[in-house]
Amino acid sequence: MLRTTRLRAAGTVIAAAALVALTACAGTAEPAGSPEPATGSETGLPTLVDGQLTIATGQPAYSPWVENDDPESGEGFEAAVAYAVAEELGFPAEDVVWTRTTFDSVIAPGPKDFDFNIQQFSINPDRAEVVDFSSPYYVTSQAVVSLAGNDGAEATTIAELREVRIGVAAGTTTIGVVDELIDPTVDVAIFNSNEDTVQALIAGQIDVLVTDLPTAFYNAYGQLDDGVLVGQIDSAEGGDEFALLLEKDSPLTDAVTAAVDTLRENGTLDELAATWIADNGGAAVLQ
Numbered sequence: 001m002l003r004t005t006r007l008r009a010a011g012t013v014i015a016a017a018a019l020v021a022l023t024a025c026a027g028t029a030e031p032a033g034s035p036e037p038a039t040g041s042e043t044g045l046p047t048l049v050d051g052q053l054t055i056a057t058g059q060p061a062y063s064p065w066v067e068n069d070d071p072e073s074g075e076g077f078e079a080a081v082a083y084a085v086a087e088e089l090g091f092p093a094e095d096v097v098w099t100r101t102t103f104d105s106v107i108a109p110g111p112k113d114f115d116f117n118i119q120q121f122s123i124n125p126d127r128a129e130v131v132d133f134s135s136p137y138y139v140t141s142q143a144v145v146s147l148a149g150n151d152g153a154e155a156t157t158i159a160e161l162r163e164v165r166i167g168v169a170a171g172t173t174t175i176g177v178v179d180e181l182i183d184p185t186v187d188v189a190i191f192n193s194n195e196d197t198v199q200a201l202i203a204g205q206i207d208v209l210v211t212d213l214p215t216a217f218y219n220a221y222g223q224l225d226d227g228v229l230v231g232q233i234d235s236a237e238g239g240d241e242f243a244l245l246l247e248k249d250s251p252l253t254d255a256v257t258a259a260v261d262t263l264r265e266n267g268t269l270d271e272l273a274a275t276w277i278a279d280n281g282g283a284a285v286l287q
Contacts, residue, residue: 043090046251047115053091055082056114059100062194063218064276065120071098077214077276078118081137084268085116085244088259103193104171107131112247116256120212122173122240132253134260136241137269142177143216143283144230146208147201153208153228158182158286161230165189167197167206173240174210181233182210198223212240214277231284 048054057078060069066076074083074093086096099114106117109130116134123133144161146153152164161182167189168174178188189206191197197209198219211219213232220227244260246253263269 045089045255048113049097052095052097053086053089054097054099054114055086056099056101056106056112056117056119057082058103058119058193060195061100061119062215063222064214075276077138077272078120080272080276081263081269082118084263084272085256085259088262089255103169106245107171109248115246115250115252117245119245120215120242121245123243124173131248132246132250134244134246134253134257135264136243137260137263138242138273138277140212140214140240140242141232141234142174142210142240143213143232144208144210144286145201145216145219145224146228146230147224148226148228150228151207153230155230155286156284158233161208161286164207165205167191167200167209169194169197169211172211174212177233178210194219212242213283216283217277229283231286234285234287 055071057066057071061071061076061078062069064076065078067073067079068075071079071082074080083093083096086093101114101117101119103119106112106119107121107127107130118137121127121133123136127133144152144155150164152161155161155164158181161184163185165186166178166182166184168178168191170190170192175188175190178184189200191200194209194211194215197206197211200206201209202224208230209219210233216229216232220229244256246256260269
C-alpha cells in the first residue's frame with residue numbers, strides 16, 4: 001500500500017491543474033440537433049473485422065500503462081488513450097476487442113493481426129520503414145533505476161554511470177540512448193522485456209536499468225523494495241515520442257492520427273496523463 005501511495009501521490013499536482021482547465025470548459029453544451037455518434041458498424045472504416053476495432057498491447061502489460069494487466073478495464077494511461085481514440089473513431093467500448101503481442105514481433109515487417117497497437121512504441125525512422133505510426137500521444141525522457149547500495153544508485157551525473165552494469169529491454173530506443181548519451185565502458189545487458197530487466201536488477205546481474213520515465217517511477221516505487229529513481233536523462237536529447245503503431249500503409253493511419261491530434265488539441269491526452277502518470281518533477285536530471 002505504501003509503494004502504491006508513493007506512486008500515485010506524484011501525479012496529484014498535475015492532475016489538479018488539468019481538472020481546473022477541464023472545469024473551465026465544462027459548461028459548453030452540445031448544439032441542438034447534434035447527430036448521434038456513429039457505432040462501429042457505421043464508421044465505414046476498413047478495420048480488420050467489420051464493425052469492430054482490434055487493439056493490441058503487450059503480454060503482460062504493466063502499470064502505469066495498463067492497470068492489473070487488464071486493458072479491457074480502460075484503467076491505465078494507454079488503456080484509457082486506446083478507448084479515447086476508439087471513441088473518436090466512432091467505436092464504442094463494446095465494439096473494441098483486445099489482443100496481445102510481443103514488442104519485437106510488432107516492429108518487424110509483415111501483416112498485423114490488429115488495427116493499431118499501443119505499447120510504448122517510440123517513433124523511429126528505421127521502424128517507420130516497415131510500420132506506420134500515428135502522431136505522438138505522449139513524450140517522455142529515459143530514466144535510471146537502481147537499488148539502494150548498488151553502484152550507480154547515488155549517481156548525480158551521466159559520467160558516474162559509465163562504469164556500472166546497465167540493463168535495458170530489447171527492441172527499445174533506450175539502447176541507443178544509453179550507447180550515445182551514457183557511452184558505458186561495460187557492455188550493456190539486453191533482456192527480453194522490462195520485467196526481465198527488473199528481475200536482473202533484483203538478482204544482482206546489473207547495477208541499474210534504464211527505461212522510459214513513467215515506467216521508471218513504477219519500477220522504483222511500485223515494484224522494488226529499496227528502489228531508487230536515480231534520475232532522468234536530459235529529455236532535450238533523450239526524449240521519446242510514443243505513438244500508435246499500425247501495419248505499413250494501413251488505410252487507418254490518417255484516421256487514427258487525426259483522432260490522436262484531436263485528443264491532444266482538446267486536452268484529453270493531458271487529462272489522462274495527469275490521471276495515470278506520475279509527475280516528472282520528482283526525477284532529477286542527470287547532466
